[in-house]
Amino acid sequence: xxxxxxxxxxxxxxxxxxxxxxxxxxxxxxxxxxxxxxxxxxxxxxxxxxxxxxxxxxxxxxxxxxxxxxxxxxxxxxxxxxxxxxxxxxxxxxxxxxxxxxxxxxxxxxxxxxxxxxxxxxxxxxxxxxxxxxxxxxxxxxxxxxxxxxxxxxxxxxxxxxxxxxxxxxxxxxxxxxxxxxxxxxxxxxxxxxxxxxxxxxxxxxxxxxxxxxxxxxxxxxxxxxxxxxxxxxxxxxxxxxxxxxxxxxxxxxxxxxxxxxxxxxxxxxxxxxxxxxxxxxxxxxxxxxxxxxxxxxxxxxxxxxxxxxxxxxxxxxxxxxxxxxxxxxxxxxxxxxxxxxxxxxx
Numbered sequence: 037x038x039x040x041x042x043x044x045x046x047x048x049x050x051x052x053x054x055x056x057x058x059x060x061x062x063x064x065x066x067x068x069x070x071x072x073x074x075x076x077x078x079x080x081x082x083x084x085x086x087x088x089x090x091x092x093x094x095x096x097x098x099x100x101x102x103x104x105x106x107x108x109x110x111x112x113x114x115x116x117x118x119x120x121x122x123x124x125x126x127x128x129x130x131x132x133x134x135x136x137x138x139x140x141x142x143x144x145x146x147x148x149x150x151x152x153x154x155x156x157x158x159x160x161x162x163x164x165x166x167x168x169x170x171x172x173x174x175x176x177x178x179x180x181x182x183x184x185x186x187x188x189x190x191x192x193x194x195x196x197x198x199x200x201x202x203x204x205x206x207x208x209x210x211x212x213x214x215x216x217x218x219x220x221x222x223x224x225x226x227x228x229x230x231x232x233x234x235x236x237x238x239x240x241x242x243x244x245x246x247x248x249x250x251x252x253x254x255x256x257x258x259x260x261x262x263x264x265x266x267x268x269x270x271x272x273x274x275x276x277x278x279x280x281x282x283x284x285x286x287x288x289x290x291x292x293x294x295x296x297x298x299x300x301x302x303x304x305x306x307x308x309x310x311x312x313x314x315x316x317x318x319x320x321x322x323x324x325x326x327x328x329x330x331x332x333x334x335x336x337x338x339x340x341x342x343x344x345x346x347x348x349x350x351x352x353x354x355x356x357x358x359x360x361x362x363x364x365x366x367x368x369x370x371x372x373x374x375x376x377x378x379x380x381x382x383x
Contacts, residue, residue, distance in 0.1 A: 086314020
């Protein structure tokens, strides 16, 4: 009875969360969302799979994607740490821990942080035509440099209602700071995963970053709301050799962009070695027609510099623990290519 009460409450919460794509949210213009660091994928495995991660189960990194996927059993605990040297010398970190609490479900705590420091602050730039005639005003107490920092702290819960169905929720506090000015917001993620029962096939859905606006002074910007449905299936699976080939696909709709399709494949060569790859259709490799803001002439520009993603991972039991290391490479065109590393520990 307790299980079905929890299931009813979870379904009610999911209906409430998935439904309020209000008219206010629907009329937001493209490209005007705040807290853009929330769009950066967390976890080398998820990124190597081109973000087609909605249906993955038993991974603490799912607290940053689909919270239903953190569900564990048997009192298990997982910890994860990721480092990402993002473009423009931005350092991007993430850490999380999840634990099965029996009848209370699986609970997790996560942290994402990104920033850069010691940015030169030209606080009183003098126009060239005034050079030599105007000295300007410089606050003697001002710092010649400033910092930029983004942070998101989250608490996640997931529950395995049946052998096939799990649901989850995440609540998070988001903070941004630049040169002493701060903005804060609150958001909720929700998701569900269902095992079909055929060749490891699963379907899932998630919604991320449903919450308040990021507001500097009196100007607010909505969070990057994302809705995604996904599926996965094992095309090849051999238990004796440990070989498995899994195909994954996510249909994703960001609030400030076009409908996207994430495709991925993961090949488990042996029981402890995996190679992965992914690609984002209608995003990578797409050219848009835009207008030069100075000449007002039409021009062609890439929708993004982001291209394909590749990765690999190893996982091995050691002294009662299960240790895994994942790596992901993302091709970024004229920008710096991005490398990510994630360490996972289960016990």
